[in-house]
Amino acid sequence: MAMLRNVKNKIKKVTKKISAEKDAPKSKLKKEYPVDQAVETKIETAKYYTPERRPERAMQQDLPFSYDVDRMVLQVRDPWWLHTYWEVRHGTIEKLRHELKDDFSKAKRVLRVYDVSNIIFDGSNAHRFFDISVNEYATNWYIDAGGPGRSWCVDLGLLLPGGRFITILRSNVVHTPLEGPSWITDEEWMIPEDMFARLYGLGIGFGSSPAKVKRLWEQRLKREITSGAISSVSSPGRRPQEKKFWLVVNTELIVYGATEPDATVTVQGRHINLRPDGTFSLRFALPDGEQVIPVKAVSSDKQDERVITPVVNKKTK
Amino acid sequence: MHKGYLAIVLHTHLPYVRHPEHEDFLEEDWLYEAITETYIPLITVFQRLLDDNVKFRLTMSLTPTLISMLSDSLLQDRYIKHINRLIELAHKEVERTRWDGEFNSLANMYLAKFYEARNTFEKYGRNLTTAFKAFQDAGRIEIITCGATHGYFPLMDVSRASIRAQVKVAVGHYEKAFGRKPLGIWLPECGYYPGYDEILKEAGIKYFFSDSHGVLHGTPRPKYGVFAPVYCKSGVACFGRDLESSKQVWSSIEGYPGDYVYREFYRDIGFDLDYEYIRPYIHPDGVRISTGIKYYRITGTTNNKAAYNPHWAKDKAAEHAGNFMFNRQKQAEYLFDFLQKKPIIVSPYDAELYGHWWYEGPMWLDFLIRKIACDQKTISMITPSEYLSENPRNQVLTPSASSWGWKGYNEMWLQGSNDWIYRHLDVASERMTELAKKFSNTNGMLRRALNQALRELLLAQSSDWAFIMGTGTHVSYAVKRTKDHLLRFTRLYEDIKANSVDEAWLSDIEYKDNIFPDIDYRVHQ
Numbered sequence: 063m064a065m066l067r068n069v070k071n072k073i074k075k076v077t078k079k080i081s082a083e084k085d086a087p088k089s090k091l092k093k094e095y096p097v098d099q100a101v102e103t104k105i106e107t108a109k110y111y112t113p114e115r116r117p118e119r120a121m122q123q124d125l126p127f128s129y130d131v132d133r134m135v136l137q138v139r140d141p142w143w144l145h146t147y148w149e150v151r152h153g154t155i156e157k158l159r160h161e162l163k164d165d166f167s168k169a170k171r172v173l174r175v176y177d178v179s180n181i182i183f184d185g186s187n188a189h190r191f192f193d194i195s196v197n198e199y200a201t202n203w204y205i206d207a208g209g210p211g212r213s214w215c216v217d218l219g220l221l222l223p224g225g226r227f228i229t230i231l232r233s234n235v236v237h238t239p240l241e242g243p244s245w246i247t248d249e250e251w252m253i254p255e256d257m258f259a260r261l262y263g264l265g266i267g268f269g270s271s272p273a274k275v276k277r278l279w280e281q282r283l284k285r286e287i288t289s290g291a292i293s294s295v296s297s298p299g300r301r302p303q304e305k306k307f308w309l310v311v312n313t314e315l316i317v318y319g320a321t322e323p324d325a326t327v328t329v330q331g332r333h334i335n336l337r338p339d340g341t342f343s344l345r346f347a348l349p350d351g352e353q354v355i356p357v358k359a360v361s362s363d364k365q366d367e368r369v370i371t372p373v374v375n376k377k378t379k
Numbered sequence: 380m381h382k383g384y385l386a387i388v389l390h391t392h393l394p395y396v397r398h399p400e401h402e403d404f405l406e407e408d409w410l411y412e413a414i415t416e417t418y419i420p421l422i423t424v425f426q427r428l429l430d431d432n433v434k435f436r437l438t439m440s441l442t443p444t445l446i447s448m449l450s451d452s453l454l455q456d457r458y459i460k461h462i463n464r465l466i467e468l469a470h471k472e473v474e475r476t477r478w479d480g481e482f483n484s485l486a487n488m489y490l491a492k493f494y495e496a497r498n499t500f501e502k503y504g505r506n507l508t509t510a511f512k513a514f515q516d517a518g519r520i521e522i523i524t525c526g527a528t529h530g531y532f533p534l535m536d537v538s539r540a541s542i543r544a545q546v547k548v549a550v551g552h553y554e555k556a557f558g559r560k561p562l563g564i565w566l567p568e569c570g571y572y573p574g575y576d577e578i579l580k581e582a583g584i585k586y587f588f589s590d591s592h593g594v595l596h597g598t599p600r601p602k603y604g605v606f607a608p609v610y611c612k613s614g615v616a617c618f619g620r621d622l623e624s625s626k627q628v629w630s631s632i633e634g635y636p637g638d639y640v641y642r643e644f645y646r647d648i649g650f651d652l653d654y655e656y657i658r659p660y661i662h663p664d665g666v667r668i669s670t671g672i673k674y675y676r677i678t679g680t681t682n683n684k685a686a687y688n689p690h691w692a693k694d695k696a697a698e699h700a701g702n703f704m705f706n707r708q709k710q711a712e713y714l715f716d717f718l719q720k721k722p723i724i725v726s727p728y729d730a731e732l733y734g735h736w737w738y739e740g741p742m743w744l745d746f747l748i749r750k751i752a753c754d755q756k757t758i759s760m761i762t763p764s765e766y767l768s769e770n771p772r773n774q775v776l777t778p779s780a781s782s783w784g785w786k787g788y789n790e791m792w793l794q795g796s797n798d799w800i801y802r803h804l805d806v807a808s809e810r811m812t813e814l815a816k817k818f819s820n821t822n823g824m825l826r827r828a829l830n831q832a833l834r835e836l837l838l839a840q841s842s843d844w845a846f847i848m849g850t851g852t853h854v855s856y857a858v859k860r861t862k863d864h865l866l867r868f869t870r871l872y873e874d875i876k877a878n879s880v881d882e883a884w885l886s887d888i889e890y891k892d893n894i895f896p897d898i899d900y901r902v903h904q
Contacts, residue, residue, distance in 0.1 A: 122866050122869065122870065123866075124862065124866075125862055125866065125869075126869075129802075129806050131806075133806075135801065137534055137536070137789070137793060137801065138533065138572075138788070138789060139788065139789050139790050139793050140786060140787075140788035140789065140790055141788070143790075145793055145798060147798070147801060147802050149802065201802075202798060202799075202802075234536070236536065237573070237780070238780075239596060239779040239780035239781065239788070240598075240779055241596075242596060243595060243596055243600055244596065244597065244598040244599055244600050244779075246598050246599040247599050248599040248600065248602065248774060248776070250774075251599070251601075251602035251774040252602070253600060253602045257717075258600055258604075260717070261603070261604035261606070261717075262595055262604060264604060264606075264623065264710075264714070265591045265594075265595050265604040265605040265606070265619065265621060265622065265623075266591055266592070266595065266622050267591075267621070267622030267623040267625070267626045306681075306682065308682045310651070310682075312651075314475070314653065314656075330477075344474070345474075345475055345656065346474075346475055346476075346477055346478055347475050347476050347478065347479050347482065348478065349478055349479045353478055
């Protein structure tokens with residue numbers, strides 16, 4: 063389905079986007095562009111200024127680039143991947159620059175991803191963590207956490223040459239879902255392993271053979287058998303992108319004429335309406351074969367009658 | 380002997396698209412097409428079943444945005460204009476195709492259908508919600524609610540106050556429309572994250588649905604798989620989707636809608652006919668769009684399409700309904716032996732699949748319901764609330780985070796094309812909570828401004844915008860809607876804080892974004 067193809071292409075783009083270098087020029091642009099626009103708008107507005115009316119408060123045309131807050135949010139994409147976005151206030155960075163002096167320019171900006179499953183995270187008790195280097199223009203990141211069924215927290219921070227880590231922002235904690243069934247069973251609702259495997263296959267729609275189920279489940283995730291492909295907003299009101307070259311030819315016939323405006327006209331025996339000036343025009347899809355089209359006009363006093371009969375032969379070679 | 384239950388669920392949703400500021404607005408056609416091709420055909424099916432005294436039970440979610448549009452007088456008037464134009468076009472088509480019997484009978488079929496659509500629309504006082512309400516009051520369908528604007532909850536996790544507002548506004552809206560409390564909810568896109576059931580419980584909701592892996596990957600393991608509901612720790616029940624029955628209808632490869640005798644969706648006279656002739660019936664800008672008059676059947680995999688034959692299609696729909704029922708009987712018998720318990724098979728679909736996408740879908744549903752009622756005794760139709768009152772004892776577990784979208788989790792709404800929206804939506808949600816806390820008791824214009832702020836926030840949160848950005852079609856409209864509502868929200872926030880609300884402007888956006896007239900901003904806590 064066309065929509066599905068689009069989705070697939072998008073995914074390819076997302077995977078590419080994960081490099082932050084791409085974000086850099088974009089962020090710069092966004093920062094500088096509104097300034098020029100503001101000047102332009104001012105000049106433009108001055109041109110049309112009418113002193114009698116109280117000037118209305120102008121509606122912002124675009125969303126702000128930043129909200130001047132320190133903020134980092136972590137989101138779950140799926141059992142393996144996380145997404146985080148953040149914003150650091152200019153003042154926060156300046157303060158660090160001031161405090162760290164020379165070390166600031168030598169520090170690497172990193173995302174530190176903590177596994178905080180089943181603990182109350184205090185900044186130092188994570189089960190493990192790993193770092194991802196990011197450049198200073200990046201404001202979001204997709205993280206391959208690789209750990210379904212775990213809890214995660216992320217810091218944006220500075221890694222100093224000596225190995226010291228300074229946290230700038232800390233995210234909320236999220237939990238990634240399991241990528242398969244839980245290992246935990248319920249004593250009261252016990253179920254044997256092979257029975258569960260069969261049930262699992264049935265529920266996922268792959269029949270009851272446990273051997274196939276796991277492989278098929280993974281395929282399901284990759285091959286998009288889910289409904290989302292055509293779920294949500296309907297109206298894919300457009301033609302599918304067809305790659306094969308094609309041609310369609312149809313023919314129509316226009317039968318038109320004129321008589322006295324008050325005459326009665328029939329075409330192939332059926333009454334038709336005339337325009338106020340006595341003209342008429344009919345349009346027909348023209349299939350192959352012979353069409354005999356008697357057009358008959360009778361005057362309003364029924365004294366005069368005229369019949370003209372075009373005969374049309376259409377052949378498709 | 381009776382061996383199991385079938386719960387068919389139709390999720391019926393469209394985002395709020397209403398533009399009084401434009402004479403003619405392309406995206407409003409989503410509603411008009413759905414009315415003609417899905418809602419009215421479904422109503423016709425239900426009405427005939429009721430008239431013939433055929434017992435059936437079916438669950439339908441009607442989203443608050445859809446109910447609001449169906450009840451809106453401007454959109455109702457515009458639908459009449461829309462269907463009148465289609466009737467005019469169908470008349471012309473009957474004339475134009477006079478020499479070609481096959482197409483002429485199809486043109487006559489459309490003409491009759493459009494007249495029938497207009498009659499049905501008028502019969503229910505132009506408000507189709509009343510039709511569905513009547514079927515619920517007659518004990519045939521169970522209507523459930525959804526997020527107020529279909530916000531995608533799993534990506535609103537740091538904005539839980541907004542999830543709460545989405546649920547509470549929806550429940551209040553439902554009560555006003557149907558005169559009772561909703562028993563169940565369709566979580567938008569089946570998006571669940573552990574703990575959200577607490578929010579549902581607060582709002583008095585008894586059950587929701589998840590995709591199959593939501594239950595199957597739950598902890599601890601579900602003893603009956605997806606064939607019995609489970610209770611979350613909050614006591615709210617969760618019904619898991621059965622994928623086998625879903626696949627038979629949904630799958631683009633093996634699903635029924637792809638059968639070659641069924642009507643081809645993409646061949647529409649809006650694209651096929653001579654430009655000058657069709658021009659008055661397409662978009663005023665001259666862009667060719669679908670009209671709803673489609674003359675071809677799927678035929679095969681190539682571009683050569685043959686004319687649609689309604690009789691063949693009807694026979695095929697009956698055959699497919701029989702096949703679906705047979706498979707559910709076998710499934711129920713097998714599961715009954717296996718589980719030593721009557722299974723419930725939950726088959727949810729987007730309602731717009733029926734009729735709009737799969738033209739013969741409503742007919743198929745009609746055949747299916749009649750066959751289940753008359754031809755067998757193995758399965759019976761049920762709604763979740765009936766099942767729960769018959770089977771109050773169920774396993775307690777925590778379902779896994781999941782959705783029914785592409786790949787089963789959040790990626791459809793969280794990818795390169797749409798991830799930028801969350802930094803704005805989350806801030807707006809935080810600001811809304813700040814306003815609700817700061818102004819706990821208000822009246823007059825300040826109250827109006829606060830209520831409008833919540834409307835704008837909810838409208839910005841519709842999952843449809845992120846979804847559309849993700850699919851890559853109609854993107855500019857989705858981006859514009861997200862930005863417009865966020866910008867309106869931001870200005871309200873700033874004006875409210877500065878105590879300088881511009882009444883003329885406020886009235887203007889109240890008129891444009893008029894959803895939820897009884898909203899109370901204090902639900903956003």
